[in-house]
Amino acid sequence: MNTTKKLRLGPLPKLESTKLTFACPVSLKQDLDRYAALHAQAYGEAVDVTTLIPHMLEAFMAGDRGFRRGAHATQSPGRAAATSPPVDSLPRP
Template sequence: MSTPRKLRLGPLPKTESVKLTFIWPAALKADLDRYAAMHAETYGEAVDAATLIPHMLESFMAGDRGFKKEH
């Protein structure tokens, strides 16, 4: 039996969305796709990279001490 994975990004909450389009490097897209597959395997819910990005950015900004001081 394998040890359960613990990803920094936990299960995704349901949120209101706004569409944003941007260009990203192919290597980053491949990494995000792999992360999405691991996330789906870990939490049992299919998710794509585009769905993960806002949650990752939110987590990043919440952990940025410099940003928190200004916020």
Template sequence: MTTRSLRLGPLPSSASTRISFLCPAALKAELDRYASMHAQTYGEAVDAATLIPHMLEAFMAGDRGFRKKARAK
């Protein structure tokens, strides 16, 4: 039995726009490890590139300063 304890839950489907970025090898390894844990937790294979937009969205949603300034505009 797997405990669902990852901050990022099951992924919704959505329209996409392609971007690319460079990251350190250590970060890529961590992203791959997270993707593996996510697949084990939710039973659906997913790669790091698929997770990154959802991680960024969750990060930005949790950033109070960003949300406050975004509402002010």
């Protein structure tokens, strides 16, 4: 079965990340594990659920028109931080 065209997430890019812990219902964890297995089957590379979750959330937020409209009024802290220079590179007084 070719599931490539049925999954919303394509192959995953390598990104810099930060750790975030959250709790979810057992049924959601089972669905996430099943999605990870389908993703691995579709793209030939095993991927951990914790790697998939940020991409799923990003795709969800990109598809949320209300969120995108609100993003025009204010820039999210994550996006602003990505364009700011790292603290280590700032000149010291």
